[in-house]
Each structure stands twice: as C-alpha cells, then as structure tokens.
Amino acid sequence: MDVRLLQGKLVKNPEFTASRAPEEVEALLQDLLTALLDEASDEEG
Amino acid sequence: MQAISVQDSPLRILLIQTGPAMDVLSSLLASRAIAHHYPQAQLTFLTRESTASFAERSEWIDTVISIPRESKSISDISKFVSNVLESRFEVSVNWSSTRSSAILLDLIPAVVRLGRRIGLNGEFEDCDAWSMVMHSLEWGGIHQDIHIADMQTTQVLTALQIHVGESQEKSVVSRQLFRALTPALIPVWAQRPHGIRWVAIDGDDWERLALESAQQIVRRHGDAGVVWVGKKGPSVAMDRMISLTGKLELDQYIQVLSHCQWLITKDPVLASLASLLQVKVIMIADTGAALSAAPYGNGHLRIVTSHNLSPDFIHAVYSYGATEWMHNGKKDFLKHLEQLSVVADAKGVEVQRSRIRQPDEGGGVAYVDLLKHGTKKSEWDRIATARVLRSWLCGWVPEIDFDLAQIQVDSDLTVAIQKSFESWPVARRITLEAIQSAIALQGIAVERRSLRMMGIEEDQKIRDIGAKIAELEVLLTRLAQVETSLGPIVQMQRLLMHNLPGSGLSELAISTQQVWEMVGQALDLHEELAHKMPTQVRTLKSREPRKTHLRLVERD
Numbered sequence: 001m002d003v004r005l006l007q008g009k010l011v012k013n014p015e016f017t018a019s020r021a022p023e024e025v026e027a028l029l030q031d032l033l034t035a036l037l038d039e040a041s042d043e044e045g
Numbered sequence: 046m047q048a049i050s051v052q053d054s055p056l057r058i059l060l061i062q063t064g065p066a067m068d069v070l071s072s073l074l075a076s077r078a079i080a081h082h083y084p085q086a087q088l089t090f091l092t093r094e095s096t097a098s099f100a101e102r103s104e105w106i107d108t109v110i111s112i113p114r115e116s117k118s119i120s121d122i123s124k125f126v127s128n129v130l131e132s133r134f135e136v137s138v139n140w141s142s143t144r145s146s147a148i149l150l151d152l153i154p155a156v157v158r159l160g161r162r163i164g165l166n167g168e169f170e171d172c173d174a175w176s177m178v179m180h181s182l183e184w185g186g187i188h189q190d191i192h193i194a195d196m197q198t199t200q201v202l203t204a205l206q207i208h209v210g211e212s213q214e215k216s217v218v219s220r221q222l223f224r225a226l227t228p229a230l231i232p233v234w235a236q237r238p239h240g241i242r243w244v245a246i247d248g249d250d251w252e253r254l255a256l257e258s259a260q261q262i263v264r265r266h267g268d269a270g271v272v273w274v275g276k277k278g279p280s281v282a283m284d285r286m287i288s289l290t291g292k293l294e295l296d297q298y299i300q301v302l303s304h305c306q307w308l309i310t311k312d313p314v315l316a317s318l319a320s321l322l323q324v325k326v327i328m329i330a331d332t333g334a335a336l337s338a339a340p341y342g343n344g345h346l347r348i349v350t351s352h353n354l355s356p357d358f359i360h361a362v363y364s365y366g367a368t369e370w371m372h373n374g375k376k377d378f379l380k381h382l383e384q385l386s387v388v389a390d391a392k393g394v395e396v397q398r399s400r401i402r403q404p405d406e407g408g409g410v411a412y413v414d415l416l417k418h419g420t421k422k423s424e425w426d427r428i429a430t431a432r433v434l435r436s437w438l439c440g441w442v443p444e445i446d447f448d449l450a451q452i453q454v455d456s457d458l459t460v461a462i463q464k465s466f467e468s469w470p471v472a473r474r475i476t477l478e479a480i481q482s483a484i485a486l487q488g489i490a491v492e493r494r495s496l497r498m499m500g501i502e503e504d505q506k507i508r509d510i511g512a513k514i515a516e517l518e519v520l521l522t523r524l525a526q527v528e529t530s531l532g533p534i535v536q537m538q539r540l541l542m543h544n545l546p547g548s549g550l551s552e553l554a555i556s557t558q559q560v561w562e563m564v565g566q567a568l569d570l571h572e573e574l575a576h577k578m579p580t581q582v583r584t585l586k587s588r589e590p591r592k593t594h595l596r597l598v599e600r601d
Contacts (some may be wrong), residue, residue, distance in 0.1 A: 011109065024165075027149070028148060028163065029126070029152075030150040031144070031148060031163075031167075032122075032126065032144075032145055032149065032152065033123065033126070034124050035143065035144040035145040035148060036122045036125075036145045037110065038142055038144075038568070039144075039145055040112075040114065042549070
C-alpha cells in the first residue's frame, strides 16, 4: 500500500480534505509516515 | 459550535496518547473520569505498542489501537494508517506532543478535535486552550498545582458538555480499576504469610535508605510485611520480607500491588500504576518535582526534599499513613513526629497528603502540606496560577477560602508578596496600553471597511500600533524576569497571541484585546488572593483591590 492508496481513504474525512489541497494531503501523509518511523527508531534507541 | 447528536448513535471518543508510560497512565486516569461521566461513550485509546498493555488492562477502554513497534517499512506503517482511517469518531483528542500523534488527530475522521494538531502551515497548533497550557507546561516556566490528569479530564468533559450535553454521571466504573490479563502466579508471592499488611517498596536509586526504612517498618509493626519490587533490591533474609525485584512483568506488578496496602517509591510510573490500583503511595520526590508526577487519588503521601532523609523519618510517614483509619487524617503530623522523636529529621522536608477536592473547591487532586511550613512564594505563585488557569479555561474559580486554607502566612511570604506587588502597577499600565492599542486597531478596521480601501497613512497607523503591542509584550516579558509571579501569565499571554484566532484585521484586533483582558484578569486574581490572606499581607496594602482590571489601570 502506498501513500496514494491511503489518500483515497481520506475521502471519508470531508472536513479534512475540504481544507487542504490534494498535494498538501499527500505531503502530510508522507510526513506522518516519516514521523512514525523516526519516533519508532527513537523509542528503540 | 458543532452539536453532536448521540440520540441514535454511540458517542465514540478517540484518545491519542503516544507519550511515555507515565503520560499513558495519567491519560488513563483522565479517560476513566470521562467513562464515569459519560457511560454511553465508547472509548478508543491509541498508543504505542510498548504502552498498549496499560490500556488493554483498563476495563473502561473499549478498544485499544497500538502503533506497531515492528513497523520498519513504509508499507507496514501505511497498513496501520489505513486501518485507523476506517474509524470515525464524534470526539478525538490528542494528549501527546509527537508529530505523528498531531498528524493522526488531523487525519482520523472526527466531528470535534481537541489537543495538538498540525496546522495548515505544517507547524504544531493547539485546538483548544487546555492543550496550550498542557504543552506549555512541558516547556517549563508555568508552575501551578493542577494535576495533568485533571487538565485532560476537564478539557474533554468541557467539550462534551458543550457538544453533547450534560453528563449522565450515573455509572460506576468497575472498582477493579486495572485487570491482569493473564494469571500471573508467582510462587513465592502466593506462599506469603496472609493476614498482614504488605508494603511494596521499590528501592531503585535509594537502596540503602530503602532497606533501613523497610527494616524499621517490619520491626516496629508486627502486622506489616515488605515486598521488594523494582529492578533491584537488597538480598536480605528477614521475616515478613519478600524480594521480587527484577522478576515482575506488568501483569505480575498488577497482581502483587493489588495485594499491598502501600507502595513506597521514587518512581512516578510505579506510583501512577499503584494509584490506578487504589493502593496508597508514599512518593519520595525532589524539591520542585511537578505535581503531574504525583500519584492521583485520596490519601497518598508525598515527601518532597532535596536533603537526605532518615529511615526513622520515612517510617514516621508510613506509620502516620498506616494509622489514618484511626485518626482519619485529623492527627497533627508534627505531634506524630514529636511522639516518635524525629522532629529534627523533618528539617528541609515537606510532607504532603493528597485529597480529591469537591467540585465547588475546584475539583481534582490537591496536595496539602502536613508540616505547615510557612508557604514559600513559589508555592503561593502555583496556587495563584492555578486560579488564573481555572478562571481562563473553566470560566470560574473555586471559593477563595479553599485556596487560602492551603497558605501558611509568615513574614517571609509577606515580604515576598509585598515586593512582588511593586511590579503590579507597571504590569497594569502595560496591560491597559495594550488593550487600548487593540481597541484603536479595531477602530481602523471599521474605518477601512467603510472606505473599502486603505491609504498610506492608515497602513502606517496599523504598523505603528502593531509595533507598540509588540513592544508592550517585550516590556511585560522583561518585567516577568524580575517578578516571577508574572512569568506564567506572560508565557500564557505569548502562547495565546501565537494561537490568535481570527483572519482579518478586525478579528485579530478583537482577539488581541481579549488576550490582554485575560492578562488583566490574571493580575486581578493574584491581587485578590494577596488581599484576602489573613493578617500580615492584608495590613501591608492599605487599599482594597478594585473590581476589574480595566478600572485598576489608569492613564497618567
């Protein structure tokens, strides 16, 4: 599954998608994935 | 304002807490209060896999979502996010400070959001004022005496009152607060002598003193036994003493602590776990330790000191707590120390007892000084700041007598407060100037709307006023460097200005005025507390405080 597939799920959240452009949504998802990975490695550290 | 209809649908609440174990336990306390007040709510707790076990053992949590520890790839995490996005909530709240939690708050569908989110500019943004306060506490600088679990509870209950309606408050959450998921038989514990009071001691970081204190307790109380928990402990063979150090998993901790009457520890995580299990705690903390790390509930004892403690003194604190069923908290603690000849050991030590306050007293947990030292100025500031926060965020403050009862006035406090109030007229003048500047800005905004265009002169006026407000902020900040009482007010003022609601000039000007009015209100509350204090302080000030901050500040 990649970011684009996840984006499809956000249709269920109209309040969210209405306030952001599609490229912003994609950037935010990428940001989330990076943050989760970073925080997971911090936790292990 | 968005009303949530829960007539035909469940009230689904998402609680996000991805912080360390201590934060998770505090949040579970808050979630328990939410479950108590809104029994119809279905609570989902989103946390890290490493802390999910706490939530899974909490009977009032319906669903636990954990962020998988093993997620190493984008694909793993995408799967997790994809599953989470299937859910929908009426209310979601993020109680943690991580970037991922803030993004998740945004991403997961919910009608009402509270806590920290990611704003459109990609920076952290607080959805509500309680969230601002909680995160500013992490940065330090705001000392106050509201427990973090109480803040989280108030934050969500206030939102539920607004969006859902009054609480039903008829349910009783199970008395078995925490449950062990798996039978956790520990042979040596199962064979312990029964019919005695067990005191769990976690001696990590204070092994020698812990051992000597434990020996005192066992020798002087024939009905008491000590069980060692924690990572390491003494290997001492003694009747009514059992060592389980380094051997316990979470379920086993739950099992052992559930059978103990007391826990003595320096570890805030263990203290919080015990308080969730309704085990009384004696917590040893360093001076200046935040109340948020203190155990929650009635009857816990907190020893706060930067000095060395004696085993006699720790025993004295234990014996005071252990006999509370007889004296019901009415026995004078100092007399108790006198009877045990350990008054001298109390030098430089504070001993506090927790109690849950009634709603009209401000609610939540409060720690009351048992040794009745003269209240320090920093403690006075904490009490005053808590009044300000309640006033700002809850819209009311408890009766002043309840807060006054916590204050022991002596000459040091009197002098410190008197000195403090020397800065007050300057703070008030700054505040009034700022309010007037914001009002002037509103005037320009109205004018501009009617003319539908802005001239160079108006543009310059707006710049000048903006610069003046910024300058006043700097002045107040400098003043706070001299007068510590102003510190929390200034920090909150800056936070509020940073999160200023509104888009156009007019809205921003109105919000600026409101923020500065809050500063004025804070100054009023501090002054009211000082004026209502008994004896010395009152005599220092000749005039009564005026009713509102606007009248208090007068232009020259």
